[in-house]
Amino acid sequence: METTSTNSAEPFSPALDRQSLRPDCGNCFALCCTAFGFSRSADFALDKPAGSPCQNLAPDFSCTIHHSLGQRGFRGCTVFDCFGAGQNVSQGFFAGESWLENPGTKDEMFSAFKAARQLHEMLWYLAEAQNRAFDPDTSRRAVQLRNTVEQAVRGELPELLSLDIRDLHSQVRSTLMDVSAEVRASYFAAGDDHLDPALTPGADLMGSNLSSRQLCGADLRGAYLIAADLRGSDLSGVDLLGADLRDVRLERADLSKALYLTQPQLNAAKGNRATLLPSDLEMPPHWHNR
Ligand code: SF4
Incomplete structure (x- = not known):
């Protein structure tokens, strides 16, 4: 936490x-x-x-x-x-x-x-x-x-x-x-060995199914997450600076405490009404009927 x-x-x-x-x-x-x-x-x-x-x-x-x-x-x-x-x-x-x-x-x-x-x-x-x-x-x-x-x-x-x-x-x-x-670091009270070594800055995670992976505190700066499956994931403390979120599945995901998220990243992704967002970002219009 x-x-x-x-x-x-x-x-x-x-x-x-x-x-x-x-x-x-x-x-x-x-x-x-x-x-x-x-x-x-x-x-x-x-x-x-x-x-x-x-x-x-x-x-x-x-x-x-x-x-x-x-x-x-x-x-x-x-x-x-x-x-x-x-x-x-x-x-x-x-x-x-x-x-x-x-x-x-x-x-x-x-x-x-x-x-x-x-x-x-x-x-x-x-x-x-x-x-x-x-x-x-x-x-x-x-x-x-x-x-x-x-x-x-x-x-x-x-x-x-x-x-x-x-x-x-x-x-x-x-x-x-x-x-x-x-x-x-605030997510690593029990040590950082719980994090998957594939979750690194700039990682190629295109099309990966990450929905059941432990992601909190991961550094995914500049990662390629195009069309990855993050449905239901908790992305608290995940650094998403410059990450490519085109077509990434975010239904029911919690991004409310993700780091460095921007509106263009969300606009390129696929979420729904159940996706939790930081308070200063808006749900893209195309998410409303998903
Ligand atoms: S298509 Fe429309 S929004 Fe895009 S660059 Fe041209 S005028 Fe601008």
Whole structure:
């Protein structure tokens, strides 16, 4: 069992809480449909170069095939999440003036979006790291990084565009891993030999039946869990940072205390109403009738 955190970091009231790290497409100039490029694959039905609008994009920045993305071969769009970077760049950095109204801003706007998207994702993870760290020093480190990243996404455009994101990323990664180790260790009171040696970071577990395995406290960071069977599993304290959850079966699974879970991961998975989720994530619409 995970015990109560002894987090004693200074009070922190970030302006960007986790709810503000959710996409608000109505206030975004469809930056994900323009800034990024994609190649024809199982997830995208066409090739699109970076920096050009998708052919399915309407002039009001809505998607003309929004209700049939999966059937039309654009499943990749249903699992993308900007963590709120789209509306921040559109309304914050560019004050509500779109790249259609002012095409001269296009390149900077798309570059800003690519940078901000990475930073917003860091904020998503750091909020969890801060709250779940057991060691007050680790929690404080998460707070400091959160402040640094938040200043960047609420600051000036030139600073955002010149930021050394790689360095920041490596500091964030190290903090996330430390918190993960602390949280997972709380499941090993009887020693860690109960864990299956196959449950490792980056493991290829595609199609595996894991439903009867002891998973609590496992480090499945970056693991390939595509179409694995996790029905009824307890995933408390399981590090799922960057794990590929496409088509993974999650019916009746308990993910309420899983680590580093994101909405795009859930959107790609198959669960149902009986699947338990962390309080700040939503049940994907396609789970309702399963
Ligand atoms: S298909 Fe729709 S959601 Fe996907 S990139 Fe094109 S316009 Fe955007």
